[in-house]
Amino acid sequence: MSTTLVLVQILNGLQLGILLFLIAAGLTLVFGVMGFINLAHGVQYMVGAYFAVAFYGLTGNFLAAMLLALASALVLGLLLEFLVFRHLYDRDHLDQVLATFGIILFLNQATTVIWGPAPLIIPQPEFLSGSIPLTDGLLYPVYRLAIIAAGLAVAALLWFIVTRTRLGMLVRAGATNPDMVSALGVDVRRLFMLVFGFGAMLAGFAGVLSAPIFSVEPGMGDNLLIVAFVVIIVGGIGSIRGSFIAALLIGLVDTLGRSLMTDILKLFMDASSANQIGPALASMLIYVLMAAILFFRPTGLFAVGRAT
Amino acid sequence: MRTFFSGIALSAMLAASAVMAAGQAGAEPVKVGMIVTLSGPPAALGKQSRDGFQLALDQLGGKLGGQETQFIVEDDELKPDVALSKAKSLVEREQVDVVVGTIFSNMLAAIFKPVVTSDTFLISPNAGPSTFAGKNCNPFFFSTSYQNNQNFELLGKYAEEKGFKNVFMMAPNYQAGKDSITGFKSNYTGQIADEIYTPLGHKDFSAEIAKISAAKPDALFTFMPGGMGVRFVKQFRAAGLADQMAFLSAFTVDETTLPAQKDDAIGFFGAGNWAPNLDTPGNAEFVAAFEEKYGYVPGTYAMQAYDTAMLLDAAIAKVGGDMSDKDALRAAIRAADFTSLRGGFKFNNNHYPVQDFYLLKVAKRDDGKFQTEIEQKVFEAQGDSFASECKMTW
Numbered sequence: 001m002s003t004t005l006v007l008v009q010i011l012n013g014l015q016l017g018i019l020l021f022l023i024a025a026g027l028t029l030v031f032g033v034m035g036f037i038n039l040a041h042g043v044q045y046m047v048g049a050y051f052a053v054a055f056y057g058l059t060g061n062f063l064a065a066m067l068l069a070l071a072s073a074l075v076l077g078l079l080l081e082f083l084v085f086r087h088l089y090d091r092d093h094l095d096q097v098l099a100t101f102g103i104i105l106f107l108n109q110a111t112t113v114i115w116g117p118a119p120l121i122i123p124q125p126e127f128l129s130g131s132i133p134l135t136d137g138l139l140y141p142v143y144r145l146a147i148i149a150a151g152l153a154v155a156a157l158l159w160f161i162v163t164r165t166r167l168g169m170l171v172r173a174g175a176t177n178p179d180m181v182s183a184l185g186v187d188v189r190r191l192f193m194l195v196f197g198f199g200a201m202l203a204g205f206a207g208v209l210s211a212p213i214f215s216v217e218p219g220m221g222d223n224l225l226i227v228a229f230v231v232i233i234v235g236g237i238g239s240i241r242g243s244f245i246a247a248l249l250i251g252l253v254d255t256l257g258r259s260l261m262t263d264i265l266k267l268f269m270d271a272s273s274a275n276q277i278g279p280a281l282a283s284m285l286i287y288v289l290m291a292a293i294l295f296f297r298p299t300g301l302f303a304v305g306r307a308t
Numbered sequence: 309m310r311t312f313f314s315g316i317a318l319s320a321m322l323a324a325s326a327v328m329a330a331g332q333a334g335a336e337p338v339k340v341g342m343i344v345t346l347s348g349p350p351a352a353l354g355k356q357s358r359d360g361f362q363l364a365l366d367q368l369g370g371k372l373g374g375q376e377t378q379f380i381v382e383d384d385e386l387k388p389d390v391a392l393s394k395a396k397s398l399v400e401r402e403q404v405d406v407v408v409g410t411i412f413s414n415m416l417a418a419i420f421k422p423v424v425t426s427d428t429f430l431i432s433p434n435a436g437p438s439t440f441a442g443k444n445c446n447p448f449f450f451s452t453s454y455q456n457n458q459n460f461e462l463l464g465k466y467a468e469e470k471g472f473k474n475v476f477m478m479a480p481n482y483q484a485g486k487d488s489i490t491g492f493k494s495n496y497t498g499q500i501a502d503e504i505y506t507p508l509g510h511k512d513f514s515a516e517i518a519k520i521s522a523a524k525p526d527a528l529f530t531f532m533p534g535g536m537g538v539r540f541v542k543q544f545r546a547a548g549l550a551d552q553m554a555f556l557s558a559f560t561v562d563e564t565t566l567p568a569q570k571d572d573a574i575g576f577f578g579a580g581n582w583a584p585n586l587d588t589p590g591n592a593e594f595v596a597a598f599e600e601k602y603g604y605v606p607g608t609y610a611m612q613a614y615d616t617a618m619l620l621d622a623a624i625a626k627v628g629g630d631m632s633d634k635d636a637l638r639a640a641i642r643a644a645d646f647t648s649l650r651g652g653f654k655f656n657n658n659h660y661p662v663q664d665f666y667l668l669k670v671a672k673r674d675d676g677k678f679q680t681e682i683e684q685k686v687f688e689a690q691g692d693s694f695a696s697e698c699k700m701t702w
Contacts, residue, residue, distance in 0.1 A: 005522045012514035117351035119535040121542060121568045131548045139521060139548040144514065213546065214511050215538035215568060217349050223509065259515040262504065271503075279481045279505045 004135045009259045010252065015144050017251025018151030022206035023224060024231040024243040025158060026199020032175045032238020034192050036089060037096045040080070040103035041203055042225030048073045048204025049211040049220065050111055053120050062125035062212075069208045070201055077200020081193050089192070104222070112218045119215035147209050154202070155244050162240050171195060175238040227254075230290050236300030246301060250286050257285040337376040338624060338631060341398035343391060343409030343419060344433075346383035349535050352564040353411045353609050354383070357433050359602050360610030361408065364617030367597070372617065373624025384410060388418035395419035399426045405631040406431060408616055411609070413437040413456065413484070424448040427634055429641070431620075433613040436660065438487075442697035445658040448634075450641060452616045453608075455660050455692030456484065459558040459579040460491025460531065462665045462686040466577075467496045467527055467556060474499045476525035476553075478516060480536065481505035488531035488558065494693075501525040506536075513540050517547045527554040537561065538568045545572040561670050563607030566678040569670075573678070578668040581650055582611050583680045586666075588651040605679050615648050622646040642702060656691040658698035664688055 027041045051069035059065055084103065088096050123129075124143045131139040162168035170191055173181045182188040207221070214220065231250050235242030262278030269277075293301065342361060344354035358381050371377055380402060384391035391410065398404045399422060406429045410416045416435040423430040424446050432451040440446060441455050467475055475498060479485035489503060501523040504516060520528060528549075532540045537560035544550060555576040561569060562578060584595045584605060594614060598606040606614075623640035624631070631637060644654050648663075656662050665687040668680035 002522065005518055008518040008521075009515055012512070012518060015514065016512055112347070112351075117347070117349055118564065119349065119538040119568045121538060121570075123570075124546060129546070131546065141543075141546045141548075143546065213539070213543055215535045215542070217535050219349065220511075220535075223511070255515045258506075259519060275503055275505060279507065283507050 005259075006256075008134060008140060009256055011140060011144070011148070012259075013252035013255035014248060015148050015151075015251070016255055017248035018148050019206050019210060020224070020227060020231050020251055021151060021244050021247035022154060022209070023203050023228045024235070024247050025154075025240055026202040027228050028232040028235065028238055028240065028243045029171065029175075029195050030199050031232060033171060033178070033195050034089060034174075035178075036085065037093050037100065038085070039097060039100040039225065040107070041199070041228065042221030042223075043104050043107040044073065044077060044200045044203040044221070045207040045210075045224060046111065046216075046219070046221035047076060047107060048207025049214075049216040050115060050120075050207075051204065052208040052211040053115070053122055053216050056122040056211075062122070065122070066208050070205060073204025073207075074197050074201040077204075078193065078197040080200070081196040085196065086189070086193070108218045108222075117218060119217040121215055122211050124212040143212060150209060154205070158240055167194070227286065230286055232300075234290050234293050234300055236303040239300070239302040242300055242302030250289070253289055254282075254286050257282040261285075336631075337378050338372050338406075338629070339378045339380070339402060339404040340372070340406045340408060340620065341380045341382065341402060341404035343382045343384050343394050343398070343407065343415070345386045345411045345415065346381075347385050350386060350411065350533075353434070353534075356564060356607050356609035357408075357411060357613040359598070360606060360613030361433070361617045363594075363598055363601060363610075364614045364621070366601075368617070368621055372621045373626070373629055375624055375629040380404065384415045384419075386412060386415065388414060391415045391418040392422065396422050399423055399428050404428065406620060408433055408613070410435050413439075416440070420446075420449070429634075429637070431616055431641075433616045434609055436692075438692075438694050441658050441660050441692055442694035443699070445698035445700050447638060447659075447700060450655065450659040452619060452661060453612045454581050454663070454665075455694060457487060457491040457494075458581075458665060458687070458690065458692055460488045461495050461693075462579050462667065463529060463556045463558060463577075464492040464495030466667050466684075466686050467492075467529065468498065470527075470554075472496075472498055472526040472554070474501045474523075474525045475527045475529050475556075476501040476520050476523050477503045477529045478520070479505060479531045480508045480510065482508050485531060489529075492529050508536075510536055511539060513543045514547075517543055517549065520544075521547065521549055521552075525553055527556055529556045530560055531558050533559040534565065537565050541565075541569045541573050541576065550575070561680065563605045563679060564609070566670065566680075567604065570678060571672065573670040574672060576670050577683065578670065578680050579665065579686075580608050580668050580680065581661075581663050581665055582608050583666065583668050583682050585679065585681045586650060587682075588649060589647060591649045594649055605677055607680075611649050615646070615650070615653070618646040618648070619644060639702075652689060656695045657700055657702065658692075658695045659700070660692050660695065662689050662691045665690055 023045055030036055030038050048069055051072045052065050055065035055068040088099055128143045128146045131141045134140050170186055231246045232243050235246030261282040262274050265274035265278050344357045346354040365379055382394040398407055407423050408431050411434045413435045416432055430449045434453045436451050436453045436455045440449055477489050479488045558579045561573045561576045622645045626640035627636045642655050654662050664685055666685050667683040669683040671681045672678055
């Protein structure tokens with residue numbers, strides 16, 4: 001296990017963390033600001049990827065497909081909010097879970113009907129294809145570096161919006177005390193709708209970015225949703241900063257755990273037991289981490305002080 | 309009033325059944341039930357099976373062995389309980405003569421018992437677990453595919469013959485994944501660079517690819533079925549490793565995944581008992597007819613289902629359409645008097661095929677579609693390694 005290999009794995013971890021952040025950012029806002037549990041957030045990631053595939057088929061250009069997919073993801077998010085979610089804000093969490101779970105089933109099946117069950121894929125954009133040698137013989141794909149860069153850019157943009165603009169101020173206020181914000185004459189419904197659409201678009205963006213490296217298939221968002229929930233819980237619900245730090249942390253822990261755990265175990269047990277236990281232990285790591293953090297900080301790393 | 313209506317209903321039913329009985333009096337139709345996976349991401353595999361069988365049936369004019377045939381297709385949804393209830397309904401309610409299924413080994417395990425204990429023939433067009441090849445072989449069970457380990461064994465043999473010195477192995481962390489590595493190792497004696505297990509349904513292989521890249525092996529052996537294979541091939545190619553080592557795989561690059569993998573899989577090796585370009589009588593015609601009808605390239609799943617229909621056709625003709633004499637029908641199936649698309653085909657004593665196996669290579673055809681092509685024959689008339697444990701003799 002050389003240092004360059006560890007470096008590559010750190011880059012891989014960052015890249016996974018960035019994708020998680022894009023999904024978790026919307027989820028934490030929706031959960032934090034509206035107190036709304038949206039299980040369908042993972043499907044919005046999937047739908048973003050499918051939109052990218054569809055528009056890539058039409059335009060043949062990755063950037064054009066990305067812009068169209070983002071716009072469509074935003075529209076779909078707003079549409080879902082208008083048709084379904086808006087009617088659930090005042091219901092209890094169980095109703096929200098049931099309804100949004102229904103959306104998962106519906107959209108997963110709808111994509112199967114429209115695009116078929118087989119995995120689809122779009123090629124990486126020409127200008128980002130290829131890989132650069134980090135050291136002798138160790139290559140790293142340019143596209144993955146581009147994902148990291150794009151994610152950092154989005155994080156910076158979000159930071160700017162949330163801390164430096166009026167809209168961001170309302171969002172922060174809404175996360176702390178929605179009733180007071182409403183009493184001060186802010187149209188909270190419209191604020192919610194905006195936050196929701198934006199969150200859906202971010203998830204869609206993650207979907208678009210991952211379309212060229214992961215396969216696009218029905219149900220692709222379901223596993224990521226669980227990890228995204230881990231991220232927002234570790235980061236503190238409602239906190240963008242928390243979800244950014246937590247996403248990178250989870251991405252790094254998961255990736256490094258998967259790549260190093262078996263080798264570490266091999267130091268003090270025989271190879272076949274290490275091969276048995278290593279992968280199992282590695283896939284548990286992020287949940288162990290979550291449990292540990294919740295033990296010491298029950299509201300997450302960067303809890304939003306919520307008025308009760 | 310109620311008795312009046314139920315009286316009418318009853319007499320209508322009686323009349324209807326009398327008509328049906330009269331219709332069947334001449335020749336009872338042969339009933340074949342198929343249970344394959346038609347939903348979820350692996351649906352592409354079940355679709356190939358269904359279409360392959362249907363194509364054969366259409367070419368035979370809707371008849372098997374000259375008998376009118378009713379073909380019932382059921383989806384197991386890749387859930388053992390669903391597969392079980394569908395199998396029971398086929399056997400008990402529909403009273404089918406033959407059940408054709410399944411795609412996945414765990415589905416076969418679910419339906420095996422209720423089907424064979426009702427003395428109904430069960431023919432697997434794909435799943436080939438070791439479970440039913442050895443001690444538990446059964447007079448009512450046949451496989452027209454292969455025994456699961458064989459594809460892995462042939463890759464190990466090829467790696468050994470080719471003189472690879474250092475092979476990196478990767479498989480998903482579940483039973484079939486571990487079997488694949490064991491199968492490969494049974495014929496490969498060289499050094500193993502590393503052996504890693506990923507979660508089932510793994511998405512991002514970047515950590516694994518970094519390890520492969522650092523280990524600098526001669527060849528990579530992997531078993532990544534379905535969407536995992538699509539993602540892995542894509543990421544492996546993007547990382548620039550495709551030019552540095554041989555890519556040996558089973559169930560990872562085939563006609564169900566190639567439409568998504570496209571150029572990224574070109575030159576990668578697979579393993580199998582057949583490929584669309586195999587030069588055998590009738591194969592080119594089969595591939596052309598299949599593509600004409602369904603618009604996609606048939607894979608080994610379609611071929612095996614097509615062969616299953618042709619096998620049944622020959623067997624039913626041999627017994628003159630009499631499905632009630634099970635022993636005669638079994639003898640007729642064992643004879644396997646049909647022309648398999650893969651050339652030589654006969655049943656081993658455990659009812660699994662004895663056939664040739666090939667190293668396959670992914671290629672792009674002139675029409676822009678992708679398929680696997682025969683690279684070289686690795687095993688000649690090979691039976692599986694469990695047949696000796698099967699007590700059945702005939």
